[in-house]
Amino acid sequence: MEITNYLGLAAILFAIGATTVLLRRNAIVVFMGVELMLNATNLAFVTFARMHGDVTGQVLAFFVMVVAAAEVVVGLAIIIMIFRARRSASVDDVNLLQS
Amino acid sequence: MTMQTLSLAPWLVATPLAGAVVLLLAGRRTNRWGHWLGVLASAATFVVGLVMLLDMLGTPAEERVVQQTVGTWIDAGPLHVDLGFQVDPLSMTFVMLVTFVGTLIHVYSVAYMDHDVDRRRFFAYLNLFVAAMLLLVLADSYLLLFVGWEGVGLASFLLIGFWDRKRENAVAGTKAFVMNRVGDMGLIVAMMLLLATFGSLDFATVLPAAGEAGSAVGEPTMTAIGLMLLLAACGKSAQLPLQAWLGDAMAGPTPVSALIHAATMVTAGVYLLVRSGPLLEAAPDAQLVVAIVGALTLLFGAVVGTAKDDIKKALAASTMSQIGYMMLAAGLGPVGYAFAIFHLLTHGFFKAGLFLGAGSVMHAMDDDVNMRRFGGLARLLPVTAITMGLGWLAILGVPPFSGFWSKDKIIEAAFVGEGWRPWVFGLAALLGAGITAYYMSRLFFMTFAGRRRWSPDPDQGDAGAVVRHPHEAPALMTWPMIVLAAGSVALGGLLAIGDRFVTWLEPVTGHVEHHEPVLPVWLLVTLTLLLVLAGAALAFRQFAVAPVPVEPPRSTALVRAARVDLHQDDVNEALVMRPGQYLTRALVYSDRAAVDAGWLGLAGGIGRLGTRLRRLQNGYVRSYAATMLGGLGVVALVVWLLAI
Numbered sequence: 001m002e003i004t005n006y007l008g009l010a011a012i013l014f015a016i017g018a019t020t021v022l023l024r025r026n027a028i029v030v031f032m033g034v035e036l037m038l039n040a041t042n043l044a045f046v047t048f049a050r051m052h053g054d055v056t057g058q059v060l061a062f063f064v065m066v067v068a069a070a071e072v073v074v075g076l077a078i079i080i081m082i083f084r085a086r087r088s089a090s091v092d093d094v095n096l097l098q099s
Numbered sequence: 100m101t102m103q104t105l106s107l108a109p110w111l112v113a114t115p116l117a118g119a120v121v122l123l124l125a126g127r128r129t130n131r132w133g134h135w136l137g138v139l140a141s142a143a144t145f146v147v148g149l150v151m152l153l154d155m156l157g158t159p160a161e162e163r164v165v166q167q168t169v170g171t172w173i174d175a176g177p178l179h180v181d182l183g184f185q186v187d188p189l190s191m192t193f194v195m196l197v198t199f200v201g202t203l204i205h206v207y208s209v210a211y212m213d214h215d216v217d218r219r220r221f222f223a224y225l226n227l228f229v230a231a232m233l234l235l236v237l238a239d240s241y242l243l244l245f246v247g248w249e250g251v252g253l254a255s256f257l258l259i260g261f262w263d264r265k266r267e268n269a270v271a272g273t274k275a276f277v278m279n280r281v282g283d284m285g286l287i288v289a290m291m292l293l294l295a296t297f298g299s300l301d302f303a304t305v306l307p308a309a310g311e312a313g314s315a316v317g318e319p320t321m322t323a324i325g326l327m328l329l330l331a332a333c334g335k336s337a338q339l340p341l342q343a344w345l346g347d348a349m350a351g352p353t354p355v356s357a358l359i360h361a362a363t364m365v366t367a368g369v370y371l372l373v374r375s376g377p378l379l380e381a382a383p384d385a386q387l388v389v390a391i392v393g394a395l396t397l398l399f400g401a402v403v404g405t406a407k408d409d410i411k412k413a414l415a416a417s418t419m420s421q422i423g424y425m426m427l428a429a430g431l432g433p434v435g436y437a438f439a440i441f442h443l444l445t446h447g448f449f450k451a452g453l454f455l456g457a458g459s460v461m462h463a464m465d466d467d468v469n470m471r472r473f474g475g476l477a478r479l480l481p482v483t484a485i486t487m488g489l490g491w492l493a494i495l496g497v498p499p500f501s502g503f504w505s506k507d508k509i510i511e512a513a514f515v516g517e518g519w520r521p522w523v524f525g526l527a528a529l530l531g532a533g534i535t536a537y538y539m540s541r542l543f544f545m546t547f548a549g550r551r552r553w554s555p556d557p558d559q560g561d562a563g564a565v566v567r568h569p570h571e572a573p574a575l576m577t578w579p580m581i582v583l584a585a586g587s588v589a590l591g592g593l594l595a596i597g598d599r600f601v602t603w604l605e606p607v608t609g610h611v612e613h614h615e616p617v618l619p620v621w622l623l624v625t626l627t628l629l630l631v632l633a634g635a636a637l638a639f640r641q642f643a644v645a646p647v648p649v650e651p652p653r654s655t656a657l658v659r660a661a662r663v664d665l666h667q668d669d670v671n672e673a674l675v676m677r678p679g680q681y682l683t684r685a686l687v688y689s690d691r692a693a694v695d696a697g698w699l700g701l702a703g704g705i706g707r708l709g710t711r712l713r714r715l716q717n718g719y720v721r722s723y724a725a726t727m728l729g730g731l732g733v734v735a736l737v738v739w740l741l742a743i
Contacts, residue, residue, distance in 0.1 A: 017723075018728055021721070021724050022721055022724055022725050022728070023721075030105070030720075091718060091720050091721065092721075093718065094718075094720070095718025095719055
């Protein structure tokens with residue numbers, strides 16, 4: 001199997017994630033889009049590690065997973081707090097810092 | 100052997116200055132005795148001056164010009180000025196005049212300002228005035244002279260506008276100050292030219308070198324220096340074209356008028372020109388202009404004096420005219436210097452006497468100054484009438500009073516020379532003497548002779564008058580007047596006999612060979628006396644024999660013009676003030692339209708741009724994320740483009 005296919009898949013996943021972040025209103029779905037982008041990057045890292053026979057990429061993928069896990073914890077907590085305060089999880093309602 | 104008391108010179112300035120400082124800084128605490136401190140400071144200065152004068156009289160004539168350097172004042176590259184005092188017969192003459200007349204005016208003011216709550220402040224300013232004037236005449240360089248010059252300007256501003264609760268008084272003070280500034284510019288420019296030409300501002304360096312420098316740097320430079328000095332003198336001495344402030348300066352308390360007109364301020368210009376004599380001699384053109392200005396002003400002042408009904412303004416016009424005589428003499432060259440100073444000295448006495456007399460009359464008439472409301476006061480104010488009468492005879496130039504000896508000499512000197520000059524200047528001086536006799540007699544007769552016009556006249560239905568009870572002034576006011584009257588009588592004769600005063604000034608003005616006027620002296624004296632007699636007789640007929648109307652008659656066009664100072668203010672407004680205002684308005688407009696508009700437009704443009712950019716901050720996370728993604732795309736594109 002061509003190794004570039006993995007990179008193509010990573011690009012498609014990243015594009016789907018980015019589109020989700022840009023287009024969806026629900027904060028949790030936006031969050032899932034972020035996760036998708038992170039995992040697409042992970043896939044690219046691992047692919048490149050395999051291509052170059054270097055484990056640095058794999059190590060970085062672990063780092064990304066750890067950071068993503070921590071981010072999910074904090075992010076979900078914030079979303080829940082916002083939901084409790086405003087009865088909504090729409091990102092468009094959270095534009096109060098603008099002015 | 101030089102003068103032993105030379106080291107006293109700084110005290111002449113320091114004593115009245117200390118008086119002013121104490122009175123100003125100690126404030127209300129000195130209200131009770133402050134005026135006496137002022138008198139004491141002035142009198143002490145006079146005593147110091149007298150000691151120095153006696154010492155100088157005991158010194159041989161050739162050693163009478165001495166300098167005392169106190170220390171270095173400014174040392175900046177080519178400009179080196181020492182702080183020092185020049186003591187010579189000329190400065191000692193001024194010291195004696197300023198301190199003696201000044202002290203008398205101080206004493207007079209104690210009574211005159213008795214009811215004024217600010218009397219202490221008044222005396223502080225008087226002391227400041229005396230100190231500044233003494234610094235002016237004792238300075239040994241133009242720069243130090245300039246300090247005194249400005250000090251005199253400041254003190255006159257403070258004193259003319261002393262009663263500044265009334266708007267016109269404050270305006271008069273400002274007017275004097277501003278017009279003096281114009282003259283000061285002349286002195287500043289003159290100092291720059293002197294520094295460029297001679298590399299120094301000391302009298303001792305500049306004046307002896309003037310003759311040679313005149314041929315070295317060329318006459319135009321020297322003429323420029325002379326004209327700039329003249330401009331300075333015109334400002335201080337109220338000569339054409341800077342004469343307009345003097346009449347308005349009458350807004351100040353009367354003792355101030357006496358001080359400004361007799362001892363300080365207006366005499367400073369004459370002093371400057373006589374002191375700078377060698378510079379003017381190196382510039383004959385400038386010298387001629389000085390004489391022309393003097394001749395014009397003496398006629399201008401005399402004509403204005405004939406029409407004024409305000410007793411103080413009539414005296415002010417008279418001062419302008421008399422200073423014109425001095426300027427004329429100063430412009431005649433060495434032949435006139437001594438007489439300019441001599442007339443200044445005698446004028447100082449009789450004009451101070453006349454002003455103090457006018458103050459006494461005002462005191463009696465509840466501060467009314469309108470001579471048409473006076474009349475017949477001789478009985479009620481005998482001391483004032485006699486002292487003013489003696490001053491009147493002195494200013495008329497009736498022998499043997501002071502004015503005769505000095506003014507006659509100026510007329511004589513004006514007739515010396517060749518070509519058209521002696522005739523023009525001489526006849527102007529002669530004519531001036533006649534007009535002087537007329538307006539001074541008018542003043543005297545309107546005040547002291549004729550019908551009493553201050554009380555309501557039932558026959559005339561005279562509603563404008565109020566009931567008054569004129570009374571003689573207290574002794575503190577009459578004694579200074581008596582002393583000054585004695586000076587008006589005797590001083591001229593005492594100093595003129597044997598040419599004493601001229602010989603006394605010779606160390607400064609140089610020895611002058613006697614020149615014969617174009618007309619014989621006896622004829623000139625006779626002509627002068629005839630003109631004076633004619634002027635006085637005309638005034639007697641009009642203002643003592645004939646009744647004086649309380650309302651000024653319409654009169655001729657010349658009299659109407661003279662009543663408004665020959666339209667001097669209109670001329671100033673039309674030639675200087677209006678164009679100046681147009682210029683500033685045009686500048687303000689162009690500043691707004693071009694400079695301000697440009698920068699404001701730039702600021703507005705940036706502001707509008709900011710408003711546009713602010714719309715990008717809409718608070719939607721989505722659009723921020725899109726921006727980031729877009730940025731990422733741009734970076735990727737650039738990297739990709741750079742790679743191929």
